[in-house]
Amino acid sequence: MHIKRFTGPSVKDALKRIKAEFGEDALILSTKKIGQGLHEVVAAIDHDLKGEAIIALDTPVFAGAPARAAAPGEVRADLSGKARGLDAVKTELRELKELKDLCLRMLSESGNPVSGLYAKLSSELTANGIDKRLADKILLNTFKGMGKKEASDASFMRSQIRGRIFDRISVVDPLSGKGVLAFVGPPGVGKTTTIAKLAAIHALRKKKKLALISYDTYRIAAAEQLRLYGKLIGVPTEVAKDARELASCLSMHRDKDIVLIDTAGRSVKNREHMGELAGISRISPHIRFNLVLGNDARDESLYDCVRGYASMPVDSISFTRIDLSSVYGPILNTMMLARKPVSYLAAGQRVPEDLETATKERLVNFFMQN
Numbered sequence: 001m002h003i004k005r006f007t008g009p010s011v012k013d014a015l016k017r018i019k020a021e022f023g024e025d026a027l028i029l030s031t032k033k034i035g036q037g038l039h040e041v042v043a044a045i046d047h048d049l050k051g052e053a054i055i056a057l058d059t060p061v062f063a064g065a066p067a068r069a070a071a072p073g074e075v076r077a078d079l080s081g082k083a084r085g086l087d088a089v090k091t092e093l094r095e096l097k098e099l100k101d102l103c104l105r106m107l108s109e110s111g112n113p114v115s116g117l118y119a120k121l122s123s124e125l126t127a128n129g130i131d132k133r134l135a136d137k138i139l140l141n142t143f144k145g146m147g148k149k150e151a152s153d154a155s156f157m158r159s160q161i162r163g164r165i166f167d168r169i170s171v172v173d174p175l176s177g178k179g180v181l182a183f184v185g186p187p188g189v190g191k192t193t194t195i196a197k198l199a200a201i202h203a204l205r206k207k208k209k210l211a212l213i214s215y216d217t218y219r220i221a222a223a224e225q226l227r228l229y230g231k232l233i234g235v236p237t238e239v240a241k242d243a244r245e246l247a248s249c250l251s252m253h254r255d256k257d258i259v260l261i262d263t264a265g266r267s268v269k270n271r272e273h274m275g276e277l278a279g280i281s282r283i284s285p286h287i288r289f290n291l292v293l294g295n296d297a298r299d300e301s302l303y304d305c306v307r308g309y310a311s312m313p314v315d316s317i318s319f320t321r322i323d324l325s326s327v328y329g330p331i332l333n334t335m336m337l338a339r340k341p342v343s344y345l346a347a348g349q350r351v352p353e354d355l356e357t358a359t360k361e362r363l364v365n366f367f368m369q370n
């Protein structure tokens with residue numbers, strides 16, 4: 001392997017020189033700013049591996065992954081140094097992105113089994129709704145460090161990717177023991193139906209003592225919807241119009257194994273409603289919150305919900321309307337942004353049949369379908 005340092009006024013410039021000298025098969029080892037307007041890129045050419053450059057980015061696939069020491073083959077930007085102004089960082093990031101795009105292009109256009117498999121897996125993940133940047137991070141981090149033989153073995157790489165995703169997602173069943181769980185989320189997403197499903201499962205199948213509370217301060221019909229479900233299932237249902245009433249309902253049902261609180265769907269753009277909702281968390285520290293989101297929503301609106309509900313102590317997410325979409329990527333994209341475990345998955349209107357408790361195996365099957 002022949003290694004050489006290239007310098008230039010920008011990373012892009014240095015890359016052009018690398019491409020001219022080493023061709024498309026260059027392996028980028030590192031990149032850093034070495035002075036005002038001067039960048040250094042270390043590149044290598046491996047004549048044995050010609051056409052099979054495997055490039056890895058240092059960016060962790062999932063937020064929260066611990067920082068590691070640089071490994072050979074990694075692209076790493078040195079953001080330390082004296083000029084640490086925001087502009088310098090932005091420039092560095094832009095150049096890093098250009099570098100990453102170039103690396104990805106080199107990887108997918110080099111016409112060898114590794115790049116062919118990479119491109120195939122990449123389009124598979126993105127066709128399933130997984131964010132392109134997330135898909136690239138997952139793939140780059142999985143391909144990195146693999147030998148030529150493994151990196152061109154489709155079934156081996158698939159299992160590696162599944163394993164990588166499996167290790168980084170989390171699930172929880174907030175009703176596995178006793179507790180009070182409030183369901184929050186955008187309007188019409190399926191909160192009340194999810195509560196009805198859970199109430200039927202826990203009261204009828206698991207024989208637990210339950211109570212339902214409707215905390216919808218402005219819709220009579222919403223309380224009636226929950227009351228009807230409560231009656232059908234045979235569990236007491238209360239209506240609380242304000243925080244004081246909610247506190248007294250909770251006190252009245254403190255003997256119950258499980259209390260489920262239904263809330264009105266709130267648009268994250270309505271600050272007044274969001275403030276009112278956040279007030280629930282002050283009533284009792286024992287109330288846990290489940291954010292209900294629809295898998296058929298656009299990524300941006302899911303992200304808005306995650307950010308909007310970040311002011312509340314949400315500790316798990318449920319996904320509904322899974323039956324209405326043929327892609328599952330939004331679940332992974334949202335999980336990665338929210339960094340919260342998934343609890344329930346709803347795929348239809350039937351109570352309680354169309355609800356399951358999330359498992360990591362089930363989720364990985366959603367994300368990588370074969």
Ligand SMILES: Nc1nc2c(ncn2[C@@H]2O[C@H](COP(=O)(O)OP(=O)(O)OP(=O)(O)O)[C@@H](O)[C@H]2O)c(=O)[nH]1
Pocket residue numbers: 186187188189190191192193194222263264265266320321322323324346347348349354
């Ligand atoms: N296809 C499908 N429909 C669902 C699912 N979950 C709920 N629904 C339907 O979606 C509609 C709205 O459900 P609700 O449970 O009332 O929704 P909500 O979040 O409580 O609505 P608001 O209280 O108005 O915010 C109903 O017709 C449900 O039957 C699901 O997983 N799949």
Ligand SMILES: [Mg+2]
Pocket residue numbers: 191192193222262263264265
């Ligand atoms: Mg409702």
